[in-house]
Amino acid sequence: MPSPEPKLICCNVSKIFGSGAREFMASAKADISAEALASAGLVGAVRNVDLEVRSGEIFVIMGLSGSGKSTLVRCLSRLIEPTAGEILFNGENLLAASDSRMIEIRRHQMGMVFQNFALLPHLTVLANVAFPLEVQGIDRSTREARARKMIELVGLSGKENAFPRELSGGQQQRVGIARSLAVEPELWFLDEPFSALDPLIRREMQDEFMRLQSVLKKTIVFITHDFDEAIRLADRIAIMKDGAVVQAGTPEDIVLNPATAYVAEFTRNVPKAKVVRVASIMRQANGAMPNGAATVQAHATVSEAAPVFGDNSEHLGVVDGDSQPVGVLHRADVVDLMMRG
Numbered sequence: 001m002p003s004p005e006p007k008l009i010c011c012n013v014s015k016i017f018g019s020g021a022r023e024f025m026a027s028a029k030a031d032i033s034a035e036a037l038a039s040a041g042l043v044g045a046v047r048n049v050d051l052e053v054r055s056g057e058i059f060v061i062m063g064l065s066g067s068g069k070s071t072l073v074r075c076l077s078r079l080i081e082p083t084a085g086e087i088l089f090n091g092e093n094l095l096a097a098s099d100s101r102m103i104e105i106r107r108h109q110m111g112m113v114f115q116n117f118a119l120l121p122h123l124t125v126l127a128n129v130a131f132p133l134e135v136q137g138i139d140r141s142t143r144e145a146r147a148r149k150m151i152e153l154v155g156l157s158g159k160e161n162a163f164p165r166e167l168s169g170g171q172q173q174r175v176g177i178a179r180s181l182a183v184e185p186e187l188w189f190l191d192e193p194f195s196a197l198d199p200l201i202r203r204e205m206q207d208e209f210m211r212l213q214s215v216l217k218k219t220i221v222f223i224t225h226d227f228d229e230a231i232r233l234a235d236r237i238a239i240m241k242d243g244a245v246v247q248a249g250t251p252e253d254i255v256l257n258p259a260t261a262y263v264a265e266f267t268r269n270v271p272k273a274k275v276v277r278v279a280s281i282m283r284q285a286n287g288a289m290p291n292g293a294a295t296v297q298a299h300a301t302v303s304e305a306a307p308v309f310g311d312n313s314e315h316l317g318v319v320d321g322d323s324q325p326v327g328v329l330h331r332a333d334v335v336d337l338m339m340r341g
């Protein structure tokens, strides 16, 4: 389970494009509605965003094209200067950091993966992956040894001497992932890393990404415009619209309780049983577990638990990670949830 400790805190961050943006922010105080900005000839790419990314979690920022995802993520590493707000990384105020300190943080503590892979075409896979270590001034044999390890981790052993043009899209993105992991980042940004891949490869890469994360346990900020990808990968999701976060929560929170009609549109076709956990719909055991009933884990999804009922049982015992009884799952509640979507 992710630890609750925040790695990155983003407080009331805004990025307004257009001349006189700072003056407008100062005079408008809190009113930076999309309408107020538009009438001043400004673009509110990011508006008053608050979020906290916890150590070891996958935090997904999801929104349609133009909703502000890339601008927000670039503000988090100060590749774009926010117009207002505060950003704390490991408790350090990034907006007060000098340019050289920011370069050091980006080089040593942050990793980035982009949609277009951004590989250097004239360098081999090995040299591409070793490149950020070369920039760090690490000697050749150390950086090549680390690069080989990363190439193996992403399943590309044997391709060390290939050039990017000799690889498929999925393989190129694996190189991008290996390269960004080579610096052993504490905070890993992935900006639509799988969007350029066709659906089958994309799903394979998502599985691969989850496998990597189960080994590496990085703190991740992952951008996508695809809600299905978001609920598949996320520990928590922030949904953006017109530069603002309209809802943030676990996939389960969002699917069960969409905060606005806009969010509900995304959740409408999601099979709820695949997202909702047994713990959310179980009932109190009141001390007694159903006699002879099979058990399921509280953190299993409802669709994982459903087959355990078999033909005849009406109840299942629910246990926690230490096999302690925590509740009862009723067949009727499972059927009800499945009927809902």
Ligand SMILES: Nc1ncnc2c1ncn2[C@@H]1O[C@H](COP(=O)(O)OP(=O)(O)OP(=O)(O)O)[C@@H](O)[C@H]1O
Pocket: 017, 018, 043, 044, 045, 063, 064, 065, 066, 067, 068, 069, 070, 071, 072, 225
């Ligand atoms: N340099 C800029 N100058 C003016 N407006 C900008 C600039 N960069 C982005 N914008 C505007 O800010 C808004 C948010 O853009 P952003 O690229 O962050 O969205 P996004 O959600 O990442 O979209 P996409 O998924 O298409 O990349 C858009 O309206 C965009 O036109």
